[in-house]
Amino acid sequence: MVIRRVVLRQFRSYEQATLELDSGLTLLAGPNGIGKTNLLEAIHFAATGRSPRTTRDTDLIRHGAPLAYVRVEWDDPVAGRRVVEMALHRQHGKALRLDGRKRQRLADLQGALPIVYFAPESLALVKAGPAARRGFLDDLLGQLVPGYTQLLHDYQRVLAQRNQLLREIRAGRAAGSLLAIWDEPLYRHGQAIRQRRRRLLDELAPLAAAAAGRVAAGGAAGAGVLELDYLAAEPDGRVEGGAVSSPEGLAAFHREEVARGTTLWGPQRDDFALFLDGQDARAFASQGQQRALALALTLAQVELIHRRLGRWPVLLLDDVLSELDGKRRRYLLEAVCDLPQVILTATEPPEWPEGTRPRVIPLPLGPEGEAEPGWPG
Template sequence: MILRRLELVDVRSYEQQELTFEPGVTLLVGPNAHGKTNLLEAAHRVATGSSHRVASDLPLVRRDAEAGYVRVELDTDAGRRRKIELELRPGAGTRARVDGQAVRQTSDAVGVLRVVLFAPEDLAIVAGDPSERRRFLDDVLAQRRPAYAAARSDYDRVLRQRNRLLKTAGGRGGDVAATLQVWTAQLVAHAATLTAARVAAVHALAGPTSAFYAELADLPEPVTLTYRSSCGLVVSGDPGCGVPDRDALAVQLRAGLEAVADEELARGVTLVGPHRDDLELSVRGLPARGYASHGQHWTLALALRLATYDVLAEVGDHPVVLLDDVFAELDQARRARLAAACQRWGQVLVTAAVEDDVPLRGAVVDVRVVDGRSTVATR
């Protein structure tokens, strides 16, 4: 897949800006805080349905503007030209058009453009809270299985309704039991779907993550991925471990909810489900979050993203790789190994404050702030 055109209107620091791209490497060069990351963020928002930096679209819309627009054109591996437009209107929802046609829900636009983004924020995947690792898996699945984004939305909707009922249940007991059973049944059904997809993703990611880690670190340190469900299920990404089917997961999830039923009523919140699961990352048999060095955190986070490329390419178009200020954080040896990996990919967009930090050659785009607005110019 090749990203051919990216247009931003009233997005972040851009009033109106259009860029065109060719296959291969493109360097986006400019001082910090001049708008380089905003370009990659916009592409990521189109591809995955979310920003990698913020939880809502409000910060994406330029100050004093009513709405922001992101438009992309891309060529698929088969040579088909696709067009996507997002209208970001905080408080009024997001609208999307694909190939000129409005889509019923914005999740229908997710996965048309496929990207793999690595940014400094990705350190949180390894060292941060479980929510960061859940989001990582969800972003991978949203592009690998486009229907996953809609399934996640359905789960979140049911979870909100169930939590609302638990909070208002108080001491009413039987008055809410029947209604709670209805929401629990829906929650279990959606939870089993999400959990099965996540476990399958962990199995797909485990092998290439370990291989990329060894390549980047130049050390044969074993890396393992393990999915830990809040219902008690623990599944290793090792190829020898089986993947539970959806029905078996539903049984285990329901049992987990029944075990904490009294506590849920007392606390007014759902305590079992994919929203409380974790992806455990280990190096040499030790949890990376607590035992790995800063350098190992960087290498593992990058290996996860590079593995994502392979996992996505297995089931569809090859994604566009977005590297946000990555080379500045790596030593010379790791820079060289990452640069070698970049040569295997069809299109790579790289941001850098210092051009010499990037041991790659390609088209160069200068990014600057002029009169308070970001502008770009291709050399």
């Protein structure tokens, strides 16, 4: 995949701007606060329907404007030139057009423009809490597996309603017997999510182990033999062990769930462990090793997307070069410089790998006055 053009209207700090891109390495360079991250965020938003850094979509709309608009045009090696357009209205939410056709569901974006986004927060993936690692799996599954985003959405709806009911039962406003109604969909959707996450992790593990080996061999010391293990949390605090193996099995925990007002079973409590030479890297690896593993997971993600979708994702590296020491920085650039497209941000150009011909785009971008086609109105 090669993104050719990004058009912004009222997105974050941009009133209007057009970014023209080429294949290969592109650096968006400029001082802090100039809008480098905003550009990668816009690409992420158009490709996935979400921002990588906020869950509140309206943050993306330029202050004082009623709506934001992003258009990304890219070349797909099979389908040719494609276009995604996202409009985001303060009151009416998001609207999507793909190749000029209005789409009702964001899930229609699945697999269209695969991206991998790597930012300083991604480097903390190993030492961060379980939510970050669940998010890593869910984001990847959302791009790879048709229907996964919808499945997650359905599960979250069931979970929210079940939690609401638990609190009503606790307050004496609902009968405890109603709970069983939610156990079946909770269990069914929850198991489906776990199964997909597990399968993904099984496929990712050898790629991540190989990448970790390369990161180590590339001079970014600290990697050993890497294993990934999905951890399904059980309500009694155990991991695995099958305390709950059917929807009926949830009944044993109803009393405690009512007392605590929250659901104690399910993939919203899961995690995955990274074992480095048999030791849990979440707890035992040095910070340098943890960052090397996060890098390995990202490189594995790029390969997995290629393997599953048959196309290389666009790699977005937001401000990570300054976070890495010289050896890791060199390794990362060498590892990714042959991808069809890598877009980086930094305040200063790095030392580029030999033989590459990166393009540096200085920011701020010049304003661009092209009239928009009549959408979103």
